[in-house]
Amino acid sequence: MADVKADLAQRLERVQGAMREQGVGSLVVYSSGQHNMLRMDQLFYLTDFRCIGPSVLLVPSSGPTRLLVTPVWELDRAREAAGVSEAKGVRAEDLAEAIRQEAHELPGPVALSGRDVISMGLAQELGIAGYADGESYADGELLIPSLAGTRTPVEVERVTKSAHIADAGFQTLCDAARVGMREYELHAEVEAAMQAAGSEDNFGLMGAGAHNVAIRPATERRLEPGDLIIGEITPCYQGHFAQLCRTFILGEPSDLQRQKFNMLLEAQDKGFEAAKPGLPSSGIAKAVNGVISAAGYAEYCRQPYMRTRGHGLGFGGVVPYDVTEDSSPVLQENMTFVIHPNQYIPETGYMMLGDTVVIEANGPRCLTETPRRLFWKS
Amino acid sequence: MQTQHPVIKRGGLYWDRDALPPAIFSNRLKTIQRTIAEAGDDAWLMYGDAQRYGPVAYVGHFLPRTRSVLVLVPRSGQPVMLASVGPRDVPAAKTLTAIEDVRPFTQLPREAIRLLMEQRLGQAKVGLVGARGQLSAAEWQAISSELPEIDWRQRDDVFNRLRAAKEPAEQAMIRKAHEVVQTGLDVAGTTLKPGATLREALAAADKAMRQAGAEDVRLLVGVGGGSLRPPSDATISPSQSLSLLAAAEVQRYWAEAARTYGASAALADQAVDAMVATAKPGANAGAVADAARAVLSSATGWTDTTADAYGLGHGIGLDADEPPVIRASSSETLVAGAALALHVVLPGSIAGRTVIVGGNA
Numbered sequence: 001m002a003d004v005k006a007d008l009a010q011r012l013e014r015v016q017g018a019m020r021e022q023g024v025g026s027l028v029v030y031s032s033g034q035h036n037m038l039r040m041d042q043l044f045y046l047t048d049f050r051c052i053g054p055s056v057l058l059v060p061s062s063g064p065t066r067l068l069v070t071p072v073w074e075l076d077r078a079r080e081a082a083g084v085s086e087a088k089g090v091r092a093e094d095l096a097e098a099i100r101q102e103a104h105e106l107p108g109p110v111a112l113s114g115r116d117v118i119s120m121g122l123a124q125e126l127g128i129a130g131y132a133d134g135e136s137y138a139d140g141e142l143l144i145p146s147l148a149g150t151r152t153p154v155e156v157e158r159v160t161k162s163a164h165i166a167d168a169g170f171q172t173l174c175d176a177a178r179v180g181m182r183e184y185e186l187h188a189e190v191e192a193a194m195q196a197a198g199s200e201d202n203f204g205l206m207g208a209g210a211h212n213v214a215i216r217p218a219t220e221r222r223l224e225p226g227d228l229i230i231g232e233i234t235p236c237y238q239g240h241f242a243q244l245c246r247t248f249i250l251g252e253p254s255d256l257q258r259q260k261f262n263m264l265l266e267a268q269d270k271g272f273e274a275a276k277p278g279l280p281s282s283g284i285a286k287a288v289n290g291v292i293s294a295a296g297y298a299e300y301c302r303q304p305y306m307r308t309r310g311h312g313l314g315f316g317g318v319v320p321y322d323v324t325e326d327s328s329p330v331l332q333e334n335m336t337f338v339i340h341p342n343q344y345i346p347e348t349g350y351m352m353l354g355d356t357v358v359i360e361a362n363g364p365r366c367l368t369e370t371p372r373r374l375f376w377k378s
Numbered sequence: 379m380q381t382q383h384p385v386i387k388r389g390g391l392y393w394d395r396d397a398l399p400p401a402i403f404s405n406r407l408k409t410i411q412r413t414i415a416e417a418g419d420d421a422w423l424m425y426g427d428a429q430r431y432g433p434v435a436y437v438g439h440f441l442p443r444t445r446s447v448l449v450l451v452p453r454s455g456q457p458v459m460l461a462s463v464g465p466r467d468v469p470a471a472k473t474l475t476a477i478e479d480v481r482p483f484t485q486l487p488r489e490a491i492r493l494l495m496e497q498r499l500g501q502a503k504v505g506l507v508g509a510r511g512q513l514s515a516a517e518w519q520a521i522s523s524e525l526p527e528i529d530w531r532q533r534d535d536v537f538n539r540l541r542a543a544k545e546p547a548e549q550a551m552i553r554k555a556h557e558v559v560q561t562g563l564d565v566a567g568t569t570l571k572p573g574a575t576l577r578e579a580l581a582a583a584d585k586a587m588r589q590a591g592a593e594d595v596r597l598l599v600g601v602g603g604g605s606l607r608p609p610s611d612a613t614i615s616p617s618q619s620l621s622l623l624a625a626a627e628v629q630r631y632w633a634e635a636a637r638t639y640g641a642s643a644a645l646a647d648q649a650v651d652a653m654v655a656t657a658k659p660g661a662n663a664g665a666v667a668d669a670a671r672a673v674l675s676s677a678t679g680w681t682d683t684t685a686d687a688y689g690l691g692h693g694i695g696l697d698a699d700e701p702p703v704i705r706a707s708s709s710e711t712l713v714a715g716a717a718l719a720l721h722v723v724l725p726g727s728i729a730g731r732t733v734i735v736g737g738n739a
Contacts, residue, residue: 034429035385036444052382052608071380073687073723076605116516123515184390188588191388195581198611204388214466217391217443219473220591236385304466316385344466 004048007154008083012046012065014147019061019111026106027140028099029057030114033070037203037234037241038317042113042144044239045315049081050200054095054122058102068098096125111140149319150334155240156358159314159336161198162242163356163367165235169194170246170370173206173233177250177377179225183208183218190233199235203243206231208250211349214304215342226251230352232342239315243338244368245354249376260345261374264353267291267341268372271309275339275357275364281320281327285309288341289325297345305344312337313356335359336367379623379634379688379721380699381596382608383429387443387627389593393474394629397554398547403438403476407457409540410437414453417536420502423490424449424537425509432696433508434459435630436541440475441593446512448486449477450493458497460489487520500525505533538701542693543715548631549734552695552717555592555633556732558626562587562595563637566624570639572616576601580609580622587626594627596634596698603725606688621728623721625698632698634719636730646722646729649673653690653704653720659736663708666691670722671706684725691720694732 019027031043033053043057044050046065053070055078064085069078075089090098103110118126128136151159172193177186187206194202207216208229215232223229227250234243247261270287288309289301300306310323313336320329320337340354355372357364414422426434427446434440434447437457441447445462458479461471465482472480483489494500509518510532522530544552562583569579580597587595598606600621601614614620619641625634638646652669667690674685693700694717702710704720712718714736721730 033380034383034427037385050382053380071687073605073684074607077607116514118515119511120513120515120518121510123518128515182390184591185589187388187390188585191588192581192585195584195609196578198577200577200608201382201384202388203385205386213469214464216467216470217388219392220390220394234385241385303464307464307466 002154004082007152024111025108026110027059028112031055032117040145040318041315047081047083049078112137113140150332151336158238158240159242160367162235162237165194165197165199166233166244167370168197169233181223183221187218194235198237201236203234241313242356245340245352247351253376260348263295264341271339272364277333281323281329282325284323285325310339387594389588400476419505421452422505424507425513427512430697435696438475438477487517490521491524501527503529505531507533507537543713551629551631552633555626555628555631558587558590558592559624559635561590562624572614575611576609592626596625598623619726632694633732636721636728638727643727643729645677646724646727649722650729659714661712663702663710667704667706688723694719
C-alpha cells in the first residue's frame with residue numbers, strides 16, 4: 001500500500017515549488033464545503049480532508065500549512081487527516097476575520113484559489129467586493145490543478161478501489177431490479193451496496209423507461225417489463241471518484257437494441273485506441289463520434305443527444321476535464337478519466353456504456369471490471 | 379446541523395402533487411408579489427443551490443440536484459427560472475416545479491443579465507433573496523457590473539418572515555420527513571453492532587430512509603466521546619457508545635433527529651425535553667436555549683462546551699438550517715407553525731428531534 005503521508009508531502013512540495021517559481025508568496029485555498037464533480041477539490045488535494053463547512057488552507061511558499069475549519073466541532077477530524085499539519089476551528093461567523101488576520105501574517109504576494117465559490121457575502125466581509133480588479137489577492141485558481149493532471153500511486157489506488165465499488169453497485173442493480181419496484185427504491189439498493197463497500201459519496205444518476213431521452217435522477221416511477229435502465233454510477237472512495245455507465249434491460253433485448261449497443265461497444269473500442277500518451281484528448285471524442293456518425297447518427301453527436309465522450313475523474317473535475325472534439329489537453333501516463341460513448345439513439349432511446357481508465361505507456365487500462373456488454377434479466 | 383454535502387442529490391426526485399398541489403405555489407406567488415410591491419421593488423431574484431435551495435423551492439418547488447438555480451419573480455406576471463441543466467434536462471426539470479418558464483444555463487451571469495433586460499428591469503429596484511450567502515462573488519460581480527443602474531436590495535430578512543410559519547401542507551411534509559428519520563434511527567439500532575463497520579451499519583439506515591422516499595439523507599456518527607463525523611470504515615467495538623444524528627429531505631422538506639446507542643442519553647434527553655416544553659408560540663428563541671442550559675448546568679455545572687460547539691438547534695424546513703438559531707443570545711420570537719430542529723450533543727451521548735411550534739409533532 002502506498003504511503004499516504006509521503007504522497008501528500010510530495011504534493012505540497014510540488015505546489016510550493018510552483019509558487020516559488022511563479023513568485024507567489026502564499027496561497028489561500030478556499031472550499032465552501034459544497035462538493036462538485038466539475039470542480040477539483042483543491043483543499044482535499046493538499047490535506048486529505050473533505051470538509052463539511054467552509055474551510056481555508058493557508059499555504060506559504062515554504063514551510064507547513066495551516067487549516068481554518070468550520071464548524072468548530074470538525075477540528076478533531078481535520079487534525080486526523082494525513083495532510084493537515086496545523087488546524088484551527090473557527091465559527092462560521094468569524095471566518096472572514098480569521099482569514100483576514102491569517103492572510104495578513106503570510107508572506108506576500110498572496111494568491112487566492114476559490115474565487116468562484118466564495119459567496120458574495122463572504123467576499124464583502126473579506127473586503128474584496130471590487131473582486132475583478134484583483135487588488136487584494138492575485139489569481140491562484142489554476143496553480144494546483146496545473147500540477148494535478150496525473151494521479152500518484154496513492155491516487156490510482158483509490159480510484160481503482162472506487163472503480164471496484166462501482167462494479168459492486170452495478171452488480172447490485174442487476175440483482176435487485178424487478179418489475180414493480182420504484183426507481184428510487186432500486187437506486188437506494190445500489191447506493192447502500194456501495195456505501196457498505198466503502199463509498200462515501202456518489203455522483204449517481206439512474207433513469208428507466210421504454211425509451212429514455214437522457215440520463216436523469218431516479219423518480220417514483222415503477223419499473224415495467226422491457227424497461228431500459230441506464231445507470232451512471234460514480235462512487236467516491238477516500239475522496240476519489242470513478243465512474244461506470246451501463247445499460248440493463250428488464251427483459252430480453254431486441255435485435256435492434258443489441259445492434260445499437262454493439263455500436264457503442266465499437267465506439268468505445270475506438271475511443272480506447274485513441275487514448276494513448278502524447279495524443280490529444282480530442283482524439284478520443286473524434287474516434288467515438290466517427291463510429292457513431294458512420295452508423296448514420298452524425299447529427300446526434302451533439303447536445304442534447306449526448307454530452308461529452310468522457311471526463312477527468314479523481315477528486316472532482318480534473319484534467320483532461322470534458323472530452324470533446326475541441327478539448328485540448330494532451331494525454332499523459334497516469335491520467336484517470338472515464339470514456340463513455342453514452343448516446344441518444346432515435347430507435348432505442350438513450351443507451352449508456354462507460355468505463356474508468358488509467359492511461360499507461362501502451363494505452364488505457366480499465367479500472368472498472370464489469371464486462372463490457374449489454375445486461376438484461378428475463 | 380451542518381452535515382457532509384454530497385456531489386449530487388440522488389434520492390427519488392419528483393413532485394408529489396397530492397401532498398403539495400399547484401394551488402399552494404400560486405398562492406405563494408401572490409404573497410411574494412404582494413410583498414415585492416410593499417417593499418417598493420419591481421422584482422426579486424431568488425437564488426439557491428444544491429446546498430441551500432429554500433427560496434426557489436418555496437416559490438416553485440424546484441431544487442437543483444447539483445449546482446444552482448435562479449428565479450426571477452416580477453411584481454406582476456409569471457416567474458422565470460434559470461436552471462443549471464443542459465437543454466436535454468429541461469423536460470425532467472419541468473416535472474419538478476410549478477414554474478412553467480424553465481430555461482437552461484451554462485453561464486449564469488450571461489443568462490441572468492439577458493433575462494433582466496428582457497423583462498425591462500435594467501433600471502429597476504430588484505430585491506435579492508438567497509444570494510448573499512450562496513451566490514458566488516464572481517457571478518455577482520459579473521451581473522452587477524453589467525447592470526450598474528439597477529438598485530439592488532437585500533431581501534433575505536423580509537422573505538424569511540414569509541416562510542417562518544409553516545403552512546399545514548409544509549408541516550405534514552416535515553412530519554413525514556421526521557418519520558423517515560425515525561425509520562433510519564430504528565434500523566441503525568439493529569445494525570450498529572460490534573464487528574460491523576460504521577459504514578456498513580449506516581448504509582442500511584441510509585437505504586431504509588431512501589426507500590421511504592428521502593430525496594437526500596445525512597448521517598453523522600460519534601464513537602464514545604468522540605466528535606460527530608461522517609461514517610467511516612472503523613469497526614464497532616463491544617460496549618462502545620454511539621451517537622447518531624440523522625437528517626432526511628422529503629419533497630424538499632428537512633427534518634432531523636438524534637439517538638444514542640449503547641449508553642444512557644438521559645441528560646441530553648432531559649435538556650431536549652426542556653427545550654420542547656419552552657418552544658411555545660411567542661416564546662423567545664434564547665429562552666429555549668436557556669431551558670437546555672439550565673438542565674445541563676444543574677447536572678454538570680456547565681463546564682463542558684460540547685453542547686455549545688454543536689449548538690442547541692435551529693429552524694428547519696426547506697433548508698436544513700433556517701432561522702432562528704437556538705442560542706442564549708437569540709432574541710427572535712417563535713411563531714406558531716415554525717419548525718425547529720432541537721439537539722443536545724454531549725460527550726458520549728446525543729438527543730434531538732424536530733418539532734412544530736404549537737403543534738403536536
